[in-house]
Amino acid sequence: MSDTITSEQLACYRKNGYLLVEDLIPAEETRRLRERVREYTHGGRPADALTIQIEPRVQRGEMTVEHPGDGIRKIDGLVQADDLFCRLCLHETMLAVIEAILGPDIKLFRNSLMLKPPSVGSQKGWHQDSPYWPIEPMELCSCWLPLDDATPENGCMVVAPGQHTLGPLPHIHVTDDYVIPPESLPDAETTAVPMRAGSGLFFHSLLPHYTAPNLSAHWRRAMVLSYMSARSRYTGEGDGPEFFPVKGRTYPGCVR
Ligand SMILES: O=C(O)CCC(=O)C(=O)O
Numbered sequence: 180m181s182d183t184i185t186s187e188q189l190a191c192y193r194k195n196g197y198l199l200v201e202d203l204i205p206a207e208e209t210r211r212l213r214e215r216v217r218e219y220t221h222g223g224r225p226a227d228a229l230t231i232q233i234e235p236r237v238q239r240g241e242m243t244v245e246h247p248g249d250g251i252r253k254i255d256g257l258v259q260a261d262d263l264f265c266r267l268c269l270h271e272t273m274l275a276v277i278e279a280i281l282g283p284d285i286k287l288f289r290n291s292l293m294l295k296p297p298s299v300g301s302q303k304g305w306h307q308d309s310p311y312w313p314i315e316p317m318e319l320c321s322c323w324l325p326l327d328d329a330t331p332e333n334g335c336m337v338v339a340p341g342q343h344t345l346g347p348l349p350h351i352h353v354t355d356d357y358v359i360p361p362e363s364l365p366d367a368e369t370t371a372v373p374m375r376a377g378s379g380l381f382f383h384s385l386l387p388h389y390t391a392p393n394l395s396a397h398w399r400r401a402m403v404l405s406y407m408s409a410r411s412r413y414t415g416e417g418d419g420p421e422f423f424p425v426k427g428r429t430y431p432g433c434v435r
Contacts (some may be wrong), residue, residue, distance in 0.1 A: 183275035192280060196343035196386035201378045203272055203324065203337040209377035213326045215263050215300070216292065216400055220248030228260035234299055239394040242299065249296045257421060268404050270355070273322055274426060277406045278379055280320045284409035284427030286434055288312065288319055293390075293401045295334045300393035300414040302356035307343075310355065311386040312348050313415030314407055314434070317347060319384035329374045333399035334390045336380055339367040343385040359387060409433060 184200070192198040218224035236242040237250035244250040257264035265274070268287060277285060289312075294300065309317035327336035344431045348363045364387055372380055382388065384405070393399050409427060411434045414421030431433070 183272050189279055192381060192383075195337050195340040197340070197372075197382040198276070199374065199380050200272075200379065201375060204267070204270060204377045205277075206391060207400075208267075209326055212263055212267065212402070213400065214262065214411060215374075216254075216294075216326060219254065220251055220294070221246055228256060234296075234301060236301065237248075237299065240373055244299060246248075250308040251294050251296070252300070253294065254292040255290065257402070258287065263288070264402070267324075267402065268423070269425065273379065273404070274316055276379070277320060277322070278426070280381065281406060281408045282410075282427075284430070285406050286409050286411075286423040286429075287381075287423035287425050288314060288405040288407045289405050289422075290402070293337045293403060295390070295393035295399040297333070297393055297396050297398060300334055300399060301355070302434060303363075303390045303394045303414055304353070304356045305339075305364060305387050305389045306350060306356075306358050307348060307385050307387055307410070308405065309313035309346050312384065313413060313419070315412045315414050319383055319405050319407045319432060321382055321384065321403050323380040323382065323401055323403045325374050325376050325378070325398055325399065325401040327398050328376050329372075329399055330395070331373060331391065332369050332399075333393045334398050335374060336372045336382075337389045337391070338365065338372060338382065339369050339387040340365050341374065342387050342434070343383040345385070345432040347385060348387070395428075407434065
């Protein structure tokens, strides 16, 4: 066991499906990441290598924003395109926690910056991540790391502790989302997890989670890095993409 995470913390992760590690990265690093994001969204830093998703209501013209950067919902590909985010993905403390959970051979499944601009950011309905993802076993671990303080008002994470043990739940398509129907998560206890910027919420890919719309005057930007064991298998069409190598070995017949 590393010094970063105790056996009690690991047991909590296995039982509840999540673990909060406050102040995972230094405040100065968080500030630099936040500034870098601002350069992409508002400062003219070239974003050609990134995949940008606009808030659906802004995209459809149902809502107007002062600056195009105020209408962005998601940016994919920062780890591959940006030195600061690449370093974050390989951050020593982050990887110590991931290694304690997943073992020594690790690949990155995805990296997304999730933005909730003030008064614009919409909710993300209750869902589990694994039903979205063509990976077996359904045992990925994401680190959700807010670059701004995350509060119930601006859309911090809300989780259903322990419900990852239910296995994959049904999901249905609704307007702009793919969610667990309420009857499939009856009477589940839920917990909001407010976090300081730079803290990390590590969560299992079967843990049901939700974020509220940002009704506040404050940004909520969060980087999410989803890691998997290099022994995982790709269950989509073909051999799948070559995933970003993080640490350790690659195994024949497993994710590339
Ligand atoms: O950051 C958010 O608002 C939602 C993130 C999320 O649900 C996810 O990454 O699975």
